Amino acid sequence: MNFEFSEEQLMIQQAARDYAQRELIKDVIQRDTTATFPTHHIKALAELGFMGMMVNPAWDGGGLDTVSYVLAMEELSKVDASVSVVVSVNNSLVCYGLDKYASASQKEKYLKPLASGKKIGAFLLSEPEAGSDATSQRTTAEDKGDYYLVNGTKNWITNASSASTYILIAQTDPSKKHKGITAFIVDKDSPGISLGPHEDKMGMRSSDTHSVMFNDVKVPKENRIGEEGFGFTFAMKVLEGGRIGIASQALGLASGALERATAYAKERKAFGTVIANHQAIAFKLADMAVKVENARNLCLKAAWLKDQGKPYGIASAMAKQYAADIAMEVTTEAVQIHGGYGYVREYHVERMMREAKLTQIYEGTSEVQKIIISRDLVK
Amino acid sequence: MKILVLIGNVPDTTTKIKFNADKTAFDAAGVQWIINPWDELALTRAMELKEAPGSSIESITVANVGRQETEATLRKALAIGADKAIRVDADAQDAFYVANQLAQIAGGFDLIFAGVEASDYNGAAVGGMLAELLGIQSVSAVSGLLVEGNSIKITREIEGGSQTVGVVTPVVAIVQKGIAKEPRIPAMRGIMMARSKPLEVVNPVATETRVSFVSFDLPPAKANCKKFTEEQGKELINALREEAKVL
Numbered sequence: 323m324n325f326e327f328s329e330e331q332l333m334i335q336q337a338a339r340d341y342a343q344r345e346l347i348k349d350v351i352q353r354d355t356t357a358t359f360p361t362h363h364i365k366a367l368a369e370l371g372f373m374g375m376m377v378n379p380a381w382d383g384g385g386l387d388t389v390s391y392v393l394a395m396e397e398l399s400k401v402d403a404s405v406s407v408v409v410s411v412n413n414s415l416v417c418y419g420l421d422k423y424a425s426a427s428q429k430e431k432y433l434k435p436l437a438s439g440k441k442i443g444a445f446l447l448s449e450p451e452a453g454s455d456a457t458s459q460r461t462t463a464e465d466k467g468d469y470y471l472v473n474g475t476k477n478w479i480t481n482a483s484s485a486s487t488y489i490l491i492a493q494t495d496p497s498k499k500h501k502g503i504t505a506f507i508v509d510k511d512s513p514g515i516s517l518g519p520h521e522d523k524m525g526m527r528s529s530d531t532h533s534v535m536f537n538d539v540k541v542p543k544e545n546r547i548g549e550e551g552f553g554f555t556f557a558m559k560v561l562e563g564g565r566i567g568i569a570s571q572a573l574g575l576a577s578g579a580l581e582r583a584t585a586y587a588k589e590r591k592a593f594g595t596v597i598a599n600h601q602a603i604a605f606k607l608a609d610m611a612v613k614v615e616n617a618r619n620l621c622l623k624a625a626w627l628k629d630q631g632k633p634y635g636i637a638s639a640m641a642k643q644y645a646a647d648i649a650m651e652v653t654t655e656a657v658q659i660h661g662g663y664g665y666v667r668e669y670h671v672e673r674m675m676r677e678a679k680l681t682q683i684y685e686g687t688s689e690v691q692k693i694i695i696s697r698d699l700v701k
Numbered sequence: 702m703k704i705l706v707l708i709g710n711v712p713d714t715t716t717k718i719k720f721n722a723d724k725t726a727f728d729a730a731g732v733q734w735i736i737n738p739w740d741e742l743a744l745t746r747a748m749e750l751k752e753a754p755g756s757s758i759e760s761i762t763v764a765n766v767g768r769q770e771t772e773a774t775l776r777k778a779l780a781i782g783a784d785k786a787i788r789v790d791a792d793a794q795d796a797f798y799v800a801n802q803l804a805q806i807a808g809g810f811d812l813i814f815a816g817v818e819a820s821d822y823n824g825a826a827v828g829g830m831l832a833e834l835l836g837i838q839s840v841s842a843v844s845g846l847l848v849e850g851n852s853i854k855i856t857r858e859i860e861g862g863s864q865t866v867g868v869v870t871p872v873v874a875i876v877q878k879g880i881a882k883e884p885r886i887p888a889m890r891g892i893m894m895a896r897s898k899p900l901e902v903v904n905p906v907a908t909e910t911r912v913s914f915v916s917f918d919l920p921p922a923k924a925n926c927k928k929f930t931e932e933q934g935k936e937l938i939n940a941l942r943e944e945a946k947v948l
Binding site: 332334369370372385386 | 780886888892896
């Protein structure tokens with residue numbers, strides 16, 4: 323066993339920390355309040371190479387390992403989870419799927435600008451009536467010879483308006499149910515695509531979320547990823563990796579909240595001493611620290627397994643479920659430790675608590691992760 | 702034009718400083734090491750000069766005096782964008798010793814950046830000594846530096862304002878805050894390329910040290926803070942006069 327990070331991994335962690343603590347912190351509260359997309363931050367993070375970290379350098383990615391990705395995601399999420407969700411979706415849902423399953427010509431055309439961050443992508447799986455049950459896809463892609471005709475609605479799409487490229491999951495043969503699902507690359511400006519209003523969310527407010535409507539949208543045949551019927555497997559494989567990204571985001575929310583609560587407890591005085599000296603607060607901090615450390619180890623274990631080419635689906639489900647659930651607990655306790663100050667925006671932890679809630683819901687709810695984990699146990 | 706940037710390996714600025722039992726040496730256990738902040742700004746400025754359109758900068762070399770464990774700091778400089786690193790394989794002792802070691806590798810460079818001081822021992826002596834040993838000019842208190850063809854224009858902070866001077870090469874520019882806005886964050890690609898860039902290790906030259914450390918002391922613990930309300934002006938004046946004795 324070796325728990326040491328390499329020099330490069332440490333440098334990547336520090337680079338992400340420096341950017342977050344120096345730049346993201348400046349306007350995170352304002353962007354949350356006004357629900358403004360972090361365009362300039364995404365551009366800067368792209369220049370630093372954070373938008374396609376794990377993509378093969380041949381396709382303009384960073385060629386980094388998943389452990390480095392976890393380290394970077396934690397640091398960015400300590401300060402701004404709205405930014406880190408854009409990073410996570412582009413890296414693990416969009417770039418990873420294309421890097422692994424797209425054809426060379428698709429990679430040349432679509433992956434290169436996404437991996438270098440010149441463009442960003444979105445992943446369109448959820449539907450108004452197909453969230454956790456991703457098998458019930460109602461969006462259809464009808465084979466019309468040299469193109470597919472797409473009709474339907476996708477819901478809760480992160481980066482929907484800021485993305486240029488969509489990865490779309492749709493039904494090509496409804497009679498085959500989930501075996502008739504296919505994945506496509508779709509240009510966002512294709513005629514027939516329209517967006518619903520900007521979702522007014524509880525947290526992650528500066529990431530842009532919309533529903534996306536497809537009305538007789540023509541998607542060229544050459545934009546199909548793999549064969550017809552490969553879409554469900556594709557989506558599940560991509561989500562396996564995506565879970566590591568969101569688990570690391572939840573970890574960052576928890577560890578960031580712990581750092582803030584610890585600093586506050588060492589400064590704030592009550593009954594003649596700093597509140598960190600009161601056992602009620604000290605033990606809260608200890609409980610939070612153990613949870614954060616457990617979550618970090620689960621995230622890193624899943625990432626390590628992926629880097630070793632070993633199966634990591636269960637490990638990533640465990641990391642995602644645990645990190646998300648403890649992110650909710652730890653951020654809530656961080657607000658409690660801050661008392662009244664924790665309930666106002668200036669002290670950040672209330673935002674982190676709102677953001678943590680979403681990590682239990684998106685990219686597979688905590689309950690879905692438990693289905694994955696338990697089915698593997700009893701199979 | 703070839704640039705050399707001197708790189709100090711110093712404890713992270715948030716390190717809790719401890720000394721050994723007899724207070725004669727810094728206790729380095731558990732310390733995270735970073736590029737000396739002024740040197741990092743100097744390297745950032747060097748990168749900006751190299752990347753400027755029509756730049757005459759051929760290469761940026763970074764150098765330090767230190768043992769193998771300081772190579773991580775040099776590689777960070779390579780990750781930020783330096784082309785080559787040189788490490789003089791010796792413990793950094795007093796300023797004269799360090800300047801002598803650097804003098805053996807600093808010939809042939811047109812512009813040498815030295816941070817005004819290292820953030821650990823605050824010696825503020827190596828840059829000037831190096832220029833003397835090389836027999837070239839040095840400019841201190843540099844807060845801005847422009848390269849125009851082969852000439853160098855330097856802005857210096859002086860009492861009540863600033864001064865701009867032209868200087869011929871080779872020159873040691875002893876830089877302070879302001880030389881670059883913020884230290885550059887290395888890009889992922891730079892980090893991955895750092896190991897493939899040359900890092901040359903040279904042996905030290907024999908040099909007698911001239912200064913020895915006698916003892917270190919931590920500053921006295923901060924006294925408790927006393928707070929006064931807006932209405933307590935008189936009490937505040939009284940406390941400043943009677944207790945703090947600063948009035």
